[in-house]
Amino acid sequence: MILFYVHFKILALAEDHNQFIYNDFHAAKLHLDGLAQIHPNGLLQLTNTSTDQISHAFYRLPIRFNTSSSVLPQTLSFSTTFIFAIVSEIQNFNFCGHGIAFTISPSTNFTQASPSTFLGLLNSKNDGNTSNHLLAIELDTARNVEINDINGNHVGIDINSIKSYVSAPASYYSNSEQKNKSLLLKSGDPMQVWIDYDEVENLLNVTLAPIRSPKPDQPLLSTHIKLSSILLDSMYVGFSSSTGLFTGNHYILGWSFNKSGQAQNLDLSKLPSLPPKIKPAKKPSPGIIVSLITVSIVFIIIISGTAYFVWMKKYEEIHEDWEQEYGPQRFFYKDLYKSTKGFKDEELLGAGGFGKVYRGVLPSSKEQVAVKKISHDSKQGVKEFVAEIASMGRLRHRNLVHLLGYCRRKGELLLVYDYMPNGSLDKFLFSNEEPTLNWTQRFQILRGIASALHYLHEEWDQVVLHRDVKASNVLLDADLNGRLGDFGLARLYDHGANPETTHVVGTVGYLAPELTRTGKATTCTDVFAFGALMLEVACGRRPIVPQGLPEKMILVDWVLENLKQGSILETSDPRLEGNYLEEEMLLVLKLGLLCSQYNEEARPSMRQVMQYLDGNALLPDILFDSTGIGTFSVTNDTSSEFVLSFPSTVPKSSAHSMCSSESIFNSGR
Template sequence: MLLNVTLASIQMAKPQKPLLSAIIDLSSVLTGPMYVGFSSSTGSLLTSHYILGWSFNMNGVAQVLNYSLLPSLPRVRPKRGSKALTISLPLASAGLVLIVAGVVAFIVRWRIKYAEVLEDWELQYGPHRYSYKDLYEATKGFEDEDLLGIGGFGKVYKGVLQTSKSEIAVKRVSHESRQGMREFVAEIVSIGRLRHRNLVQLLGYCRRKGELLLVYEYMPNGSLDKFLYGQDKPTLDWATRFRIINGVASGLLYLHEDWEQVVIHRDIKASNVLLDHELNGRLGDFGLARLYDHGTVPLTTRVVGTMGYLAPELVRTGKAATITDVFAFGIFLVEVACGRRPVDPTADEEKLILSDWVLKNWQKGSILETTDPRLGEAYAVEEVELVLKLGLLCSHPLPTERPSMRQVVRYLEGHAPLPELSPTYLSFGAFVQRRNDGVDGRIMSNTSQVATTSVLSGGR
């Protein structure tokens, strides 16, 4: 049970004091017949190992080696005069060192290039987490030739996953590491469970350094705004526009009321409505969406979204809710019907704010004159008038006067008539006047009360 190790040069007697001495109990190892011998291995360079002699004794002291009887040590250096070896060996060693250094440098650069932010708690989210390497290869290194669009929150690239060959859209969004990142990623993964024919499927995400990458299914026809304002896209006829409007309304109803949680999109606009192979509208870009349980109050206090689609109370309080989504959807309705942006700085002062312009034309009895002129006369008058008036109702300055998305869907599908409302009732000026007269915003005039009752009658 005692192991002594001694070391001495040839021709010297075995030292009395061991270099290393340790008590080792080998009774659990030496349980049967055993072999005693030597083993060796080579490293990165070619080497040779020799045993010139050894003695062994099971009990007692081993026999002393007679060095005179040991064979000569093999030559370990090249013979004198062998210039080839003298030159080639150092060169080979230097070359090997350079190769090893190059490999190490390549590995370091590779790890830096594809480095990700990955914490232990993210492992529970499973396949929703994509590796940065896969997304980098899918988008060919995020080259501009695969750039689908640029928004206020990042760039979107087309990609093809190498494993499944499926087409994807990858949005790169800058983010700051913060305490709530875990909850934010949990929401992103939860949104990935949404399933509706009029929603763009969020497939997963990836976090790397200072950016967040959101992976969506690819929509071949791009965003709706390209068809409304782009010069290289054909004009959408009214039947297609009305089908897109109904699809987005159905998707929003699912988010607000029919899923297991309430989802506030917070960025409804034409550029976030994507078109599939058959030009069906799908609401996408859930990077700003927030979730909360049914029956509870959302806690968001940060104003996010796009100018022109923001509800007035959202700007004042920063609190997003389903009714602020309804406001943005109302602006979207007017935008699709008129083929004009919600705010156009290049337009005449009268047409600067789209909803105000439509409201003024309604007051003059010429609301249909705001219809997109590219439609010509090939549209259903009743549907266009419904969409324009419903858009103004949804974007009413008073949140309590806006319909829910369930009511909106009923109006669009013809299951409930749109309330008889006057243009004055929908104007922001009338709302301000009521507030200046000391009327509580929650208390309407007789006309408003009738309209409210009519609106609610089509509800849940």
């Protein structure tokens, strides 16, 4: 008898847990966030006229969907119905944002979600991931061509993505007239939605109708979906809503849900009422009306035209049809403008030959980014250029500053990167405002940049040349890990130029000698620049010091001369005060010399540089003869001898190339 009672109680609790009905939301067990609130009359309001906001209202307790591990027999079938109203911010206008979505989600935490198009459910990074385990029925009142929305008034079924699996214009089947009739979702009139899923047939039906109409015999959407492969055992049910540039009031009047049968019908007589619509003031006389209308029309035309022109010019972009395939990596200029506070000087992070960099906070995700503005007036190669940006946006390495996307506007190009809170390496090396980096930190930064260059040269599906490796392009994250930034930007200026000879780009002191002769960048020219960086980090001196003593003006010559004299450790940064491992310091100084040779064919590849830094290969000894010429041997299948030469000396011989001479974005390695 006791066991029967306990079993009965378990079944009763499960039944209460699996179904509920709210004809108003006074005592509803809901989890609310964002702008969501319950009015005194029991009306649930999700959003209001605030821009770029998201809101959620979910049933507080999780519900068992996939019950393969449960002791209680239950199917995946479910049924729900709710009544909603979307009231446009501006009556009789087509502007309203952005819609409501009934949602089944594994979590009620949407802190990473974006407003506007993403309806407060996903963001640009996780949209489309199968790991989302998300089902949403969207009532969308804004069209986004980038995700193939059919119009700005539709109902869609979304699976793990804001891009609808299937959708249809908002309408309902009239049982009495036996035909479909259109509905305007943002009309402000209450409407009812029925969502029913049959696990046996794997059939999901979505039905829509005005509040006073019976449930139509034919659903608006009917599609076969196997939800057992999408939903987890424990899921939450509820509503998500968002606004963007345009806003609207989103309401839920009543809601019924049943996991184990047909959802109960809502009692229309018990539903809360919507806030009254604003009524116009007492009508003036006809004569006054005519005069006011005439003056107002002229005034509105002038002001609206001017305001619209100014607004459009302020946020005007260049956007061509072929760019649609790069949609996820395209940022709106309006968002970048707002994120940087109008590109104010107070948000300026730095400036260089290629443009200015600003700190920004994206209004949708609140993510910190760095926005770089550069000129791009050339009309040649724009399509190839954007394709190159999109390709580089796919580069992923822990020691690269990730390129998140771009925007084109008039003669400007804007590139959006990860934000690095500790700024650039050169500030730590040469500014008294920053603390001195210890040797362990410096060595790890060099190793990280070497790893990034090895990835760019050999490990990605195409060869990528950085072409401007230097301390100011090495950025430090919150943990002082080095990340190579601005990769490939110099190359972007060469579209339409002769591929055999390009403009020499880069920074004096890091430019390989052959680059000034041929203008052709190779992986060897990147290795040369990295060699200069290694010496710079170890010695705490810039590659060229014009105001310095003649014997110390060229860093590589100074280090080489000290090597000849047996005093190379004296070139180490005095701020380190000798606190370093001699083996590592010697390795970095000698490897820096090895990479900075005049003879490009004798420089190591970045793969070999990594082997030396990791201790997986022995760095060859450098021996000097009576004339001061140094030689070393490199084992690479066979043993070969090379002459050690530098920009201030004359090359004595050539040998088999250790670097790749492939140009940027060759098809493979």
